[in-house]
Amino acid sequence: EPEVTQTPSHQVTQMGQEVILRCVPISNHLYFYWYRQILGQKVEFLVSFYNNEISEKSEIFDDQFSVERPDGSNFTLKIRSTKLEDSAMYFCASSGTGRVLAQYFGPGTRLLVL
């Protein structure tokens, strides 16, 4: 069964450094998403991406965040200058179009900012 993959599974970085989280969505899906989950809290929406542009973003997704689909398979989230409060699990998801709109989640990248 097709699945969403994410790399790396864990990342430790110093405050102020840039990180890039990578995702490979399910191959025939057209909508891509990033969510995050701070430890012990609920999952929060960051951004959605369709047709090579951002379709929706939350107030969390400020200027330090950016997304890109650099080729036909990868979808990336860049955090330009990490802060301690960016420590979280970051999930990528994808969905197709049409009547079935279920979103499928990757296994997540656990980011720790020191």
Add this chain to the structure above:
Amino acid sequence: GIQVEQSPPDLILQEGANSTLRCNFSDSVNNLQWFHQNPWGQLINLFYIPSGTKQNGRLSATTVATERYSLLYISSSQTTDSGVYFCAVVRAGANNLFFGTGTRLTVIP
């Protein structure tokens, strides 16, 4: 924004018992999904169920969209069912999932 409330927040069951988890939402939705977050943090898709009833083994779910709630039934619970169960919805007109705060289930042998 839309409110998604899950109950109970915590649930402890003896292995073999049945349970019902509830999700209430405050607005019309065009997507509702149930997830199980395992101890490694992975979100496992259980059901895509914007309306109606579905069953998958020991799990079943029912969504009554007109009354803005969904129920997840777990029968004959096993220790591997432990974890956090999240309900998440997409508000009509949007495409992002909005998650509830979850129900933490602990199944003891």
